[in-house]
Amino acid sequence: xxxxxxxxxxxxxxxxxxxxxxxxxxxxxxxxxxxxxxxxxxxxxxxxxxxxxxxxxxxxxxxxxxxxxxxxxxxxxxxxxxxxxxxxxxxxxxxxxxxxxxxxxxxxxxxxxxxxxxxxxxxxxxxxxxxxxxxxxxxxxxxxxxxxxxxxxxxxxxxxxxxxxxxxxxxxxxxxxxxxxxxxxxxxxxxxxxxxxxxxxxxxxxxxxxxxxxxxxxxxxxxxxxxxxxxxxxxxxxxxxxxxxxxxxxxxxxxxxxxxxxxxxxxxxxxxxxxxxxxxxxxxxxxxxxx
Numbered sequence: 001x002x003x004x005x006x007x008x009x010x011x012x013x014x015x016x017x018x019x020x021x022x023x024x025x026x027x028x029x030x031x032x033x034x035x036x037x038x039x040x041x042x043x044x045x046x047x048x049x050x051x052x053x054x055x056x057x058x059x060x061x062x063x064x065x066x067x068x069x070x071x072x073x074x075x076x077x078x079x080x081x082x083x084x085x086x087x088x089x090x091x092x093x094x095x096x097x098x099x100x101x102x103x104x105x106x107x108x109x110x111x112x113x114x115x116x117x118x119x120x121x122x123x124x125x126x127x128x129x130x131x132x133x134x135x136x137x138x139x140x141x142x143x144x145x146x147x148x149x150x151x152x153x154x155x156x157x158x159x160x161x162x163x164x165x166x167x168x169x170x171x172x173x174x175x176x177x178x179x180x181x182x183x184x185x186x187x188x189x190x191x192x193x194x195x196x197x198x199x200x201x202x203x204x205x206x207x208x209x210x211x212x213x214x215x216x217x218x219x220x221x222x223x224x225x226x227x228x229x230x231x232x233x234x235x236x237x238x239x240x241x242x243x244x245x246x247x248x249x250x251x252x253x254x255x256x257x258x259x260x261x262x263x264x265x266x267x268x269x270x271x272x273x274x275x276x277x278x279x280x281x282x283x284x285x286x287x288x289x290x291x
Contacts, residue, residue, distance in 0.1 A: 001030060001031075001032050002030060002031045002032065002049045002050075002288055003031075003032045003033075003034070003047065003048050003049055004026070004031055004032070004033050004034075004048055004049055004050045004051065004052060004284070004288070005033075005034060005035070005036040005043070005045065005048045005050075005051045005052070006019060006022065006023075006033050006034065006035050006036065006052050006054045007035075007036055007037075007038045007051055007052065007053045007054055007056055008035050008036070008037055008038070008054055008055040008056060009037060009038060009039070009055060009056050009057055009058045009059075010037055010039070010040075010058075011057070011058075012055045012057070013035060013037055014035050015035045015054060015055055016055050016267075017271070018267060018268065018269065018270050018271050019054045019055055019268075019270070021270045021271060021276075021277040022052075022270065022277050022280055022281060024277075025277040025278045025280070025281035026281045026284065026285070028278075028281070029281055029282065029285045030285075031281070031284070031285060031288065033052075036048075036051075038053075038056050038059075038066070038069055039062075039065070039069065045072075045073055045076065045078050046076050046078060048078060049079070049288060049291075050078070050079040050080070050081065050284070050287075050288055050291065051073055051078055051079070051080050051081070052080075052081050052243070052284065053070075053080065053081065053082065053087065053264060053265055054265060055265060056264070056265045057140065057265055059091070059140070059264060059265060060091075060136075060138050060139050060140040063091055063092075063138050066091075067087070067088060067091060070084045070087055070088070071084065079287075079288070079291045081242075081243040081244075081284065081287065082240070082242040082243055082244065082245075082263050082264070083240055083241070083242070085239070085240055086238075086239070086240040086241075086242050086263050087263065087264055089238075089239060089240070089263075090261065090262075090263040090264055091138065091264060092137055092138055092168070093135075093137045093138070093139070093170060093260075094111070094137060094168070095238075095261065096109065096258070096261075097109075097111070098239075099234065099237050099238065099258065099261065102237040103233075103237065104233065104234050104237050104258055105230075105255055105256070105257050105258060106257065106258045106259075107172045107173070107175060107257060107258070107259055108127070108172060108173055109170050109171070109172050110123060110127060110170065110171045110172075111137070111168070111169075111170055112164060112168065112169040112170065112171065113168055114164060114165075114166070114167050114168050114169075115164060115165070116164060117161075117164075118160065118164065118169075119157070120134075120148060120153045120154075120156055120157050120160045120171075121150070121153035121154050121157070123171060124148070124149075124150055124153050125150075127171075127173070129171075129173040129174075130149060130150050131147070131148075131149045131150075131173065131174040132147070132148050132149065132171055132172060132173055132174055133145060133146070133147050133148075133171070133172050133173075133174055133175075134146055134147075134148055134156075134159075134160060134163065134169065134170075134171050135169070135170055135172075136163055136166070136167055136168070136169060136170075137167060137168035137169060137170050138167055138168070140264075140265070144163065146159065147174060175250055175252075175257070175259070177250035177251060177252060177257075178201060178250055178259075179201055181250065181251065182198045182199055182200040182250075183198070183199045183200075183248060183249070183250055183259065184196060184197075184198055184199075184221075184223060184227060184231075184247075184248065184249055184250065184251070184256070185197050185198075185199060185218070185246050185247070185248050185269065186223065186227075186228065186231035186246070186247040186248075186249075187244075187245075187246055187268055187269060187273075187276065188231075188235055188242070188244065188245040188246070188247065189243075189244055189268070189276060189279045189280040189283055190243065190244075190279055190280065190282055190283020190284075190286065191241060191242075191243075191283065192279075193228055193231065193232060194273065194275075194276050194279050194280075195220065195269070195272065195273035195276055196220075196221055196222070196223040196228075197218045197219060197220055197221060197269050197272050198218070198219055198221040198223075199217065199218045200217050200218075200219075218269065218272070219272075220269075220272040220273060224251075226254060226255075227251060227256045230249075230255060230256035231247040231249070231256060234247050234249075234256075234258055234261060235247065238261060238263075242263050243280075243283055243284060243287060244263075244266070244268055244280060244283075245261065245262065245263050245266075246260075246261075246262040246263075246266035246267075246268065247261055247262075248260040248261070248262060268280065
């Protein structure tokens with residue numbers, strides 16, 4: 001019997017309900033999967049034939065520590081999925097610049113380096129963005145993300161200064177499509193497109209955050225074929241071969257505009273598609289056989 005660890009964090013030591021769907025699907029393929037907290041000193045990772053990073057939802061607060069843990073697994077020759085190089089590349093949103101250089105349409109972005117003084121009002125004027133979103137370049141689940149505008153930029157300057165003291169920052173125009181039509185998530189499991197959901201923000205006036213903690217919703221949807229093709233092009237442009245991936249974006253002028261490519265700990269919406277857990281299990285069984 002092959003044993004794998006499904007890595008999680010201290011607040012979800014038994015995984016979330018969606019990730020738990022993978023356990024019986026793997027069992028049917030002769031693989032025993034158990035949850036393991038990534039920073040627990042009590043886990044002997046070398047006992048596993050592989051580690052799948054799942055709900056490690058605190059990694060962005062402790063990026064260097066998280067990547068050091070991944071490096072230790074790598075040195076111990078414990079297979080990790082997604083692969084360590086993919087995890088490192090995806091842990092800073094600068095990966096979006098790499099994808100844009102390879103022809104992937106992304107949301108226009110101004111990249112601000114840590115410690116660099118930047119006037120927010122002037123940035124918005126120069127970019128001609130009346131409404132914008134500011135976020136840390138290392139972040140997840142909309143942590144540290146906030147909205148600004150021509151009218152509020154001066155009052156928001158202190159908040160930007162605080163972010164820049166802590167790390168790199170990105171500023172993007174507000175994408176009204178998220179609010180009006182919703183944000184697509186395309187799930188790729190075992191290297192192939194699996195299913196999609198359409199996420200919508202909470203009911204709060206002007207809210208743009210689609211995460212559940214902010215009241216967002218997600219519904220299984222059959223996406224247009226052209227958007228699936230665009231999501232596949234995103235996957236083709238990235239380095240490495242992920243076991244799982246989530247391509248998040250909005251439709252603008254018939255094209256998918258990439259907002260995020262989630263390769264570390266994305267919610268995979270396995271419960272939104274009857275065959276999804278089985279497809280992910282099959283993909284993992286295949287890479288286990290090759291490793």
